[in-house]
Amino acid sequence: MRRNARALITIALIITICAGIVGFQKISIGAFNRGGDTPLGLSLGLDLQGGSHLVYEANLVDPTTGEKQEISKDQMQSLSHTIDRRINSSGLGEPIIQILGEDRLLVQLPGIRDPGRAKALIGETARLEFRHRTLNAPPQPIESIKPENIKSIKIDELREDGKIFSELDEKDKDDQTQELTSFPAVIVEFDETGSNNFETLFLNLSLSLEKAATEAAAGNFGSPADQIHITIDGDEELRFSTLANSIRKIGDTPRFGIAFPSDDTGMDGNIAVEDAKKKLGNNPEIEFAIKKGFFDEDIGLSGDDLKSAYAGQHQASGVPIVNIEFDDRGTRIFGELTTDIFAKQEETGVRDQIAILLDGQELISPVVNSPITAGTAVIQGGDFTMTRVKDLALLLESGRLPVPIELIQERDVDAILGADSLRKSVAAGFIGLGLVLIFMTLYYRVPGVVASVALIIYAVIVLAIFKIIPVTLTLSGVAAAILSIGMAVDANILIFERMKDELRAGRTMLSAINIGFNRAWPAIRDGNVSTLITCAILYWFSDQLGATIVQGFAVTLVIGVAISMFSAIVVSRTLMRVVALSPLSRKINLFTPTGAGNITNRESV
């Protein structure tokens, strides 16, 4: 009895934990996060939530001989990085990319709306460029805002929340608790076109500032942000440049306030309101220009000129670095570039950079420490880790030797179809399970009820395991899960049939249960092992192809089979023992199947 009690407690504990896992929509313990907004928080495959499943094959052909070349692991890795980066930055969603075998790539795009665009992005060949980056470019006048777009210009105090000090009501003005500072500023009123165009300009400036701030925070060689350059031609000329953070839109009016820079670096910084008003005079004219934080010049150096890029460690200091090596043409251009930059640095102290762009996006923009004419260079960075330099090297490689890819398999499922399939299979699963429970109870009576309880427990455990691992549930996985219910039922049926034999032989209930379970075990074990063998082969077969449907089926079935053994051997057995010790056990009829009530000697078969 004590053994039963212990087993019962263990089972109860397992059920409680599993039910908790299934019951809570989202589970997060530290870095461990499971669940989501899906039904029961299970992770759903593409066929149930909608999405695209794409398999690409890399076709690297030697340009001179036209023969197919071997593709290295690194090349596949960099290809995968490139695609990942492109799709992520396009805002289409998060791709799941997997390398299959030697030269294939599986790209899964869950819940994607526009598979066409994603495919176009994936299919592009990588373009790597090296450009000469000049910092603080001269101001370029903004053509989109013309003098007739400007209605009025005045000088006032601009508060940092975008209100003009002189327009505040008395109460607001005296309210010291707000702790808002005001700055002398130019307030410009536009017409509609002017207001719209200035707002676009403001947005671009803000983006540039944000980018520079992120770069600086990451400890990169960051490039300065763009500035707006303002020239006011009044009684006296007033000129200054400032960043996006000193511009405010004033309420819903077509007016913008641009605060004077508070430091002395801007030409007319730190000016007092009265002085500025004096300079402005009665009939001022304003001109806007943009002062790019940097300016990239195409010098004709591209990925084609790169011989190799690889991660390494600095010989002397051991810090992680990226080594790059150019071919003859590359060495020449890179030599000229670094010599020029270095000479300018020595002469004027302005440090130009080398901007390295992949698909128009900046990878890194190092400065030059000395002219490099030998064609080999190293890139160092204060924040470089081994992972970062490896990633960088891979990205450079992907641009050096763009690997053309070809779409060889595609499976797109619309989200509506997916949701429909999910709903239907879940409904069908419940109906199927319900029918099985009814059949078991009607035919096997008390053991049938026990088996039904065990089956429900089985279902809860399986769901909990799916959620914890997590197993991605696909349509075929649902089919496998339902099939494994069949396996679980089978194990129970085997046991009950054996038990029935023992009861017929005249054993007591308890010993019939024990012997029945022991006798049934070899059949359950061998049967399940053969299923596991099939699953292993299915898994291997699907791995060759990236056939996630097949894989989902195999994984689900393995889990199902394993848990079904547990449920039959541990759960059913314990419950049966408990029932056998209860008064119920005296009514032997309740333990033998319908129509088999008259116990006969088996020798008379």
Add this chain to the structure above:
Amino acid sequence: MDFVGKRFWFFIISLLVITPGIIFLILAPGLNPGIDFTGGSSMTLRFSNDSNINQEQVRDQLFALSYEEATVQNLGENSFFVRTRELDEVAKDALVTNITSSLDEGAENVLQGFDLVSPIVAQETVMNAFWAIIAAAIGIFIYIWWAFRNVPSPLRYGLAAIVALIHDTIIVIGIFAILGELMNMEVNTMFLIALLTVIGYSVNDTIVVFDKIRENVLIHSNRAFPEIVNLSISETISRSLNTSFTLLITLVALILFGGATIREFLFVLLIGVAAGTYSSVAIASQVLVSWDQKSIGIPFRNRTVT
């Protein structure tokens, strides 16, 4: 009941079920391979609820777009499964736009699913499928051989299980050859998974009977082998029937209420489960007996009555 004595009839019944399928398999076109095996594109189109479009209209429209090779299958609920040659993004968009505008103007989200398989992948799938089935058979054979190492001639159990497995596979494939001809039912990757599942199930079921034989051979070592087999079948028959009954209930529920997407898959399982149950009693066990009686060629000479 005398199962062993009727083994000749069991073999005849199997032959009767298998033969039509084999005839359909041999006669062109045999199995109707889907794009997973041939390469090409397939898509599911769902028109609006009140569109009342029939299969013929979709086919005519595809013909007009010069997709003469296209096949159309009505999935019900205004949905159609269309199979064409390999389509690229542009051709796919053009096809869907054209069909929508000419058959169901203004309908949205008509393209519910799209598949593309290149001929290279298709060829590999065929090869992989072949090897997967061979590997599964060998794996199972070796396991059974090992699991029955304590009874006389364990090799026979392994081989008999494989015979039953091949029997079930041929029945399923044969029925699909017939359905392919009559109902345009296609064979795809899901079909393969189903076939492997059937193999797993068939062996699982066979093992239960064999397990009983294994036990009885050791208990009743003085009895004749055919008698032992017959006893073992009698003792396991209700379990076999009950298990397949519960599985069949589940499968029928899934076929009736589950989505159209996996209906063919479930259909294979349905046939396979029925065949698997039958074969463990009527084929696997009887092959053991026939082998023991050295009567594989002349199964009815040593008719045994217990």
